[in-house]
Amino acid sequence: MTSLFRDRILPVLTVIAAILVIWHVFVIYLNAPFVRDQAARAGETISLSQIIERTFAQERPILPAPHQIVAELWDTTINKAVTSKRSLVYHAWITLSATLAGFGMGTVLGITLAIGIVHNRAMDRSLMPWVIASQTIPILAIAPMIIVVLNSIGISGLMPKALISTYLSFFPIVVGMVKGLRSPDTLLIDLMHTYNASRAQTFWKLRWPASMPYLFTSLKVAIAISLVGAIVGELPTGAVAGLGARLLSGSYYGQTIQIWAALFMAAGLAALLVSIVGYAHVRVLKRMGVKP
Amino acid sequence: MNSPASVVSAKNLGLTFETGDGPVHALTGVDLDIKKGDFVSFIGPSGCGKTTFLRVIADLEKHTSGSIEINGMTPENARLARAYGYVFQAAALYPWRTIEKNIALPLEIMGFGAAEQKQRVEQMLDLVNLSGFGKKFPWQLSGGMQQRASIARALAFDADLLLMDEPFGALDEIVRDHLNEQLLKLWDKTNKTICFVTHSIPEAVYLSTKIVVMSPRPGRVTDVIESTLPRERPLDIRETPEFLEIAHRVRQGLKAGHSYEE
DSSP states (O other), X not given: OHHHIIIIIHHHHHHHHHHHHHHHHHHHHHHHHHHHHHHHHHTOOOOHHHHHHHHTTOSSOSSOOHHHHHHHHHHHHTSSOTTSTTOHHHHHHHHHHHHHHHHHHHHHHHHHHHHHHHHOHHHHHHHHHHHHHHTTSOHHHHHHHHHHHHHHTTOOTHHHHHHHHHHHHHHHHHHXXXXXXXXXXXXXXXXXXXXXXXXXXXXXXXXXXXXXHHHHHHHHHHHHHHHHHHHHHHTTTTOSSSHHXXXXXXXXXXXXXXXXXXXXXXXXXXXXHHHHHHHHHHHHHHHTTOOO | OOOTTEEEEEEEEEEEEEETTEEEEEEEEEEEEEETTOEXXXXXXXXXXXXXXXXXXXXXXXXXXXXXEETTBOHHHXXXXXXXXXXXXXXXOOTTSOHHHHHHHHHHHTTOOHHHHHHHHHHHHHHTTOTTOTTSOGGGSOHHHHHHHHHHHHHTTOOSEEEEESTTTTSOHHHHHHHHHHHHHHXXXXXXXXXXXXXXXXXXXXXXXXXXXXXTTTTEEEEEEEOOSOSOOOGGGGGSHHXXXXXXXXXXXXXXXXXXXX
């Protein structure tokens, strides 16, 4: 128990404490000019301690204090009904559903392409360069195009955002799975040949299980960028709901606290999603008898 | 020549790899006849084609000249008829399968029923003295036990011919002695034909009824020695004059192939 505290919890707490200290310093440093300005305009002379006090209680601070963000998070998650447009849970769910849809499609697409690339020389030669090229286009440039084009053929709402997530998330899956499906040793492939195993048997009994560690590593990357894709998909369209919409409206109206609250929600969501995939990873490998 | 008792019959067999640096003659003019029940060792320095010859038998490489028949068939048809089991230098067990699942792998692929799979796996575990280890994963076993599991896997579908490519090469000498003794017992019990690649002279002499001495550049057979040792071989047979005599002849054969000068 003490070692759990010493080895796991204490290092994390130390880093958090350090971040909080630095954060508070920056809150004072960044917000102080505006506080001084305000005071000068009102014709009052204020002491240093008053300046510091006020930097922590700005309505639209350049950098909000941590307690302001926590209060905003509390207010918009616990105090609001989840169906309300003012609830952060509601917005998070909108983004999460697009993320999961995109992640699912990206995974299926990625695995399908990888299987094709591994089994077919022509696909290997022709497809792989395009897969790589697809990722050199900045997603911020292509996201509005996808949404506009899909909108003009009557597809709107969740699907365009999910497709942007798909566009981002299929890439690590393809790359990881191509490597994973090709990972079995020549000896193991030769062994399958001596048994006169069919391609399907070699795939299901050898290539697929051998690729599992690669798949899960890719899935962890893919789920995180799926979330990024969904948020980016909400930005250029003036979407009215979702974490991206919260970020956008926050920046329109200078609601920095709202922006930071949405950012923390997105980060929390990403951490949750990645750890769910991580947990599945551990469970699957354990069932496959991997040396602990 | 092709009497039914002949398991492997090679005539003027050759294999040339075309490489960027010109052709490499891995095998040239190999004439060899292996009878049913023989224990044949292939010995020679690296590059002499002993592994290549085994891979030609197994249809993992295609010969480029001459002819070879396994049980009177082409290597490909012999492979399709599951004429042989192959044991590699590494155990090559599937890490995500338990030992019993590894042994069952060829049976699954060849479509044996569940009940027969179970019965055969038990029988094989018993044959290689691994009963009780079926539920373990490969990493939980020692190198020697892993190699025994690999032999069990090669024997599971009851092929008459066992091809072994330096199966004990990576193991220490004490484990190797033990496995050699067990392998002889297994050979005696099952009456399989065994082709065994090695680079250890004592191992070759101890195990074999026939020793094929090979030499490199180009890979060829320089001597074929019929062993005069009895079938029943305790480990201390290796100190008898008869044993040393055969070992001496193997050494002479290797020397004649100029293998020591390189």
